[in-house]
Amino acid sequence: MDYQPSQIxxxxxxxxxxxxxxxxxxxxxxxxxxxxxFPYPSGNLHMGHVRNYAIGDVIARYKRMQGFSxxxxxxxxxxxxxxxxxxxxNNTHPKPWTEKCIERMKIQLKRLGISYDWDREVNxxxxxxxxxxxxxxxxxxxxxxxxxxxxxxxxxxxxQTVLAxxxxxxxxxxWRCESIVEEKELEQWFLKITDYADRLLTDIEKLSGWPEPxxxxxxxxxxxxxxxxxxxxxYSPNSQLRTPNLKIFTTRPDTLFGVTYMxxxxxxxxxxxxxxxxxxxxxxxxxxxxxKKESTHDRAISNSKEGVFTGGYAINPANGxxxxxxxxxxxxxxxxxxxxxxxxxxxxxxxxxxxxxxxPVSDNPLDNNIADKLVNSGIAKRKTNFKLRDWLxxxxxxxxxxxxxxxxxxxxxxxxxxxxxxxxxPMDVKFxxxxxxxxxxxxxxxxxxxxxxxxxxRRETDTLDTFNCSSWYYLRYSDPHNNEKPFDQALAKKWMPxxxxxxxxxxxxxxxxxxxxFTKVLFDAxxxxxxxxxxxxxxxxxxxxxxxxxxxxxxxxxxPDYIIEKFGADTARLFILFASPPEKxxxxxxxxxxxxxxxxxxxxxxxxxxxxxxxxxxxxxxYSDQIKLKRKLHQTIKAVTEDIEKFSFNTAIARLMELxxxxxxxxxxxxxxxxxxxxxxxxxQLLSPFAPHISEELWHQLGNKDSILSQPWPKYDPKLIxxxxxxxAIQVNGKLRDTLLxxxxxxxxxxxxxxxxxxxxxxxxxxxxxVKVIYIPKKLVNIVIx
RNA sequence: GCCCAGGUGGCGGAAUUGGUAGACGCAAGGGACUUAAAAUUCCUCGGUCGCAAGGCCAUGCCGGUUCGAUUCCGGCCCUGGGCACCA
Numbered sequence: 001m002d003y004q005p006s007q008i009x010x011x012x013x014x015x016x017x018x019x020x021x022x023x024x025x026x027x028x029x030x031x032x033x034x035x036x037x038f039p040y041p042s043g044n045l046h047m048g049h050v051r052n053y054a055i056g057d058v059i060a061r062y063k064r065m066q067g068f069s070x071x072x073x074x075x076x077x078x079x080x081x082x083x084x085x086x087x088x089x090n091n092t093h094p095k096p097w098t099e100k101c102i103e104r105m106k107i108q109l110k111r112l113g114i115s116y117d118w119d120r121e122v123n124x125x126x127x128x129x130x131x132x133x134x135x136x137x138x139x140x141x142x143x144x145x146x147x148x149x150x151x152x153x154x155x156x157x158x159x160q161t162v163l164a165x166x167x168x169x170x171x172x173x174x175w176r177c178e179s180i181v182e183e184k185e186l187e188q189w190f191l192k193i194t195d196y197a198d199r200l201l202t203d204i205e206k207l208s209g210w211p212e213p214x215x216x217x218x219x220x221x222x223x224x225x226x227x228x229x230x231x232x233x234x235y236s237p238n239s240q241l242r243t244p245n246l247k248i249f250t251t252r253p254d255t256l257f258g259v260t261y262m263x264x265x266x267x268x269x270x271x272x273x274x275x276x277x278x279x280x281x282x283x284x285x286x287x288x289x290x291x292k293k294e295s296t297h298d299r300a301i302s303n304s305k306e307g308v309f310t311g312g313y314a315i316n317p318a319n320g321x322x323x324x325x326x327x328x329x330x331x332x333x334x335x336x337x338x339x340x341x342x343x344x345x346x347x348x349x350x351x352x353x354x355x356x357x358x359x360p361v362s363d364n365p366l367d368n369n370i371a372d373k374l375v376n377s378g379i380a381k382r383k384t385n386f387k388l389r390d391w392l393x394x395x396x397x398x399x400x401x402x403x404x405x406x407x408x409x410x411x412x413x414x415x416x417x418x419x420x421x422x423x424x425x426p427m428d429v430k431f432x433x434x435x436x437x438x439x440x441x442x443x444x445x446x447x448x449x450x451x452x453x454x455x456x457x458r459r460e461t462d463t464l465d466t467f468n469c470s471s472w473y474y475l476r477y478s479d480p481h482n483n484e485k486p487f488d489q490a491l492a493k494k495w496m497p498x499x500x501x502x503x504x505x506x507x508x509x510x511x512x513x514x515x516x517x518f519t520k521v522l523f524d525a526x527x528x529x530x531x532x533x534x535x536x537x538x539x540x541x542x543x544x545x546x547x548x549x550x551x552x553x554x555x556x557x558x559x560p561d562y563i564i565e566k567f568g569a570d571t572a573r574l575f576i577l578f579a580s581p582p583e584k585x586x587x588x589x590x591x592x593x594x595x596x597x598x599x600x601x602x603x604x605x606x607x608x609x610x611x612x613x614x615x616x617x618x619x620x621x622x623y624s625d626q627i628k629l630k631r632k633l634h635q636t637i638k639a640v641t642e643d644i645e646k647f648s649f650n651t652a653i654a655r656l657m658e659l660x661x662x663x664x665x666x667x668x669x670x671x672x673x674x675x676x677x678x679x680x681x682x683x684x685q686l687l688s689p690f691a692p693h694i695s696e697e698l699w700h701q702l703g704n705k706d707s708i709l710s711q712p713w714p715k716y717d718p719k720l721i722x723x724x725x726x727x728x729a730i731q732v733n734g735k736l737r738d739t740l741l742x743x744x745x746x747x748x749x750x751x752x753x754x755x756x757x758x759x760x761x762x763x764x765x766x767x768x769x770x771v772k773v774i775y776i777p778k779k780l781v782n783i784v785i786x
Numbered sequence: 787g788c789c790c791a792g793g794u795g796g797c798g799g800a801a802u803u804g805g806u807a808g809a810c811g812c813a814a815g816g817g818a819c820u821u822a823a824a825a826u827u828c829c830u831c832g833g834u835c836g837c838a839a840g841g842c843c844a845u846g847c848c849g850g851u852u853c854g855a856u857u858c859c860g861g862c863c864c865u866g867g868g869c870a871c872c873a
Binding site (some may be wrong): 299605 | 787789790791792797798799800805806809810811812813825826827840852853854855866867868869870871872873
């Protein structure tokens with residue numbers, strides 16, 4: 001019978017569904033929480049998903065065979081813009097659209113043979129789920145971590161909503177639609193992630209199982225600077241200043257003696273005051289007007305060192321020097337105090353500014369004691385600043401969890417009582433794409449009673465950023481159907497933290513930082529058993545074709561369904577795991593897919609054609625071949641196990657190919673081959689995490705009754721992997737000149753001696769003095785000559 | 787500009803703590819089988835010189851350490867990613 005994936009794959013998928021693995025319900029085994037980033041239900045699985053889930057499934061299946069009780073769940077990050085846009089486009093509602101997409105993708109996932117625990121499936125857009133997303137928001141509010149403020153915010157004109165700082169990606173673009181982000185002043189809800197800045201930073205140290213680049217990115221994003229806030233006394237012609245002092249922040253108080261001028265951000269409240277009544281007043285006002293028209297982003301990238309003198313001066317508390325105060329747009333109002341002391345000698349930007357505006361550069365030496373002096377005399381205080389900003393979570397969109405707040409004329413912003421959760425999304429809404437958020441159309445939704453005074457209230461019409469939903473889903477998986485609380489603490493304690501998290505690098509900051517924040521808040525509130533959610537993190541690389549990320553617009557998309565139909569899920573999975581190490585970019589190659597298919601065919605023929613005659617007599621001349629085959633098998637068990645442990649799936653598969661080749665060599669060279677079903681069974685076990693269907697099928701063809709999934713992971717016999725011969729490289733002055741074969745127990749003296757006497761080495765050593773002979777056990781001899 | 791990651795055959799990629807560079811696969815070329823093709827199978831496959839044995843060169847470039855460097859150190863070049871005047 002030929003290898004026909006289209007026959008055997010559905011068969012085993014049905015079979016596995018009928019007999020679910022003991023998995024997450026098996027309490028007597030050690031736990032292992034294997035998590036892949038849940039997908040947005042766009043309706044179509046793409047190769048990036050396949051890669052993500054194939055990796056997750058290898059780990060799940062491997063860990064199960066190793067005896068772990070594995071939690072391997074899946075769900076849907078189902079709120080968000082695309083569903084709403086589709087609703088507008090098709091004149092429908094996001095809910096049915098999303099449900100349809102989920103159904104489609106579920107079928108695709110099952111076709112891939114990924115072993116999920118479907119009983120734990122979650123959907124963030126379901127009322128049962130978003131009830132708790134809202135509950136967590138109220139918890140934040142209770143703990144003083146949610147607040148409303150008017151601020152300059154990022155506005156995406158296409159998505160018609162505000163964005164968090166983390167969602168504005170390179171070149172000032174919206175993370176989702178790539179539109180250029182605008183600035184708007186709006187009153188919005190924020191989560192006080194800055195309260196956790198220090199812990200989010202220091203706890204990065206605990207994340208020994210995270211890739212270094214992700215940790216560095218998070219560190220930089222949090223951006224901690226330790227320094228001093230120093231008061232400079234102001235000397236100005238304007239006698240009616242509201243404060244006599246100018247506060248600046250510096251990380252380099254030791255350079256205080258080198259200060260030659262000061263700079264304020266144009267938005268600094270002192271800027272206009274200082275120039276009042278001076279000849280510079282007009283110029284200052286003009287400059288402020290000019291910078292108002294520029295966006296923060298343009299200011300940041302312009303690198304311009306333009307500025308104007310305010311007419312005011314400051315007295316340097318370190319040495320009494322009187323230095324001019326300027327304004328310039330390279331100083332940002334949003335960081336520190338919006339004012340800086342300028343030390344051209346020690347700061348590139350200050351130097352560039354000084355040169356452009358003819359300001360002096362001072363040679364005064366550094367002073368390491370000045371900080372202490374100023375702090376002790378009350379002129380300065382120690383200060384730590386962060387780049388991290390609070391998380392703006394309001395979204396002016398329909399398809400998200402409504403922010404559970406009611407506005408009352410008398411009582412202000414009042415939280416919806418817990419018993420009234422969830423605040424449900426209304427269904428009497430039309431999706432036209434016109435006007436404000438669709439939620440404002442629903443009378444039923446808008447109308448609310450103030451929970452405090454019973455008066456007429458108005459509901460908050462913004463919804464929560466969908467990153468709120470995905471910031472705690474891994475906790476929900478531990479207890480996905482609980483209607484009394486977000487999850488049971490004991491169950492969370494059983495499963496958390498996630499032992500292995502797998503997903504794309506694009507979430508290095510966004511989702512991974514928000515999730516860490518949520519976990520810490522829930523930990524502080526006594527809910528989460530851990531203060532870090534993900535013990536180990538694997539960031540998988542992108543799937544590209546012809547050097548570009550697969551996308552419809554580029555026309556280089558390969559449809560997983562097509563590959564599954566043509567070659568089977570096993571081939572798709574195997575190729576994706578074999579073509580590249582998981583953290584690297586993967587170049588799609590149609591011919592490479594065929595290569596993986598060929599390999600599975602070779603395994604198929606090997607296992608389905610193996611005769612089961614008796615073992616040959618030990619005296620048989622080919623007995624040594626059998627020893628070699630066994631040795632190769634055990635070496636492969638060892639190597640594949642070690643490779644999977646370090647996620648080197650590509651080399652693990654290479655080892656399986658080598659083993660298969662060794663089987664064929666053996667078959668070709670021996671007429672009396674003996675019974676190999678045990679050995680081939682081991683090969684199938686090793687292959688099963690990567691290509692589960694074919695392994696299961698052939699396993700049964702070999703006469704096994706139980707599922708291959710229930711088999712323990714093969715163990716190697718240390719005695720069997722030992723080679724009886726070794727090839728020793730012979731070098732002269734580090735250059736390879738010859739190789740010699742020795743029995744494994746050959747003594748160093750014998751090896752060194754023989755190495756010096758081979759025909760080839762003699763050619764190179766003739767007439768030269770041998771200085772020394774170096775022997776590296778089991779590897780090489782290097783003869784050093786002069 | 788700063789911070790990461792990475793540069794190995796025609797391609798994807800392998801190489802324990804420094805120890806035979808190129809595992810495994812793809813592509814390519816040649817042979818077998820076949821009426822033919824597909825499938826399968828066998829051989830060759832970094833460059834260069836050589837009839838051959840073999841030599842020389844080769845892991846982005848230039849140096850260094852070492853008996854020995856893809857691996858360690860210093861300096862450059864290039865590619866990808868992140869941050870973007872954070873005082």
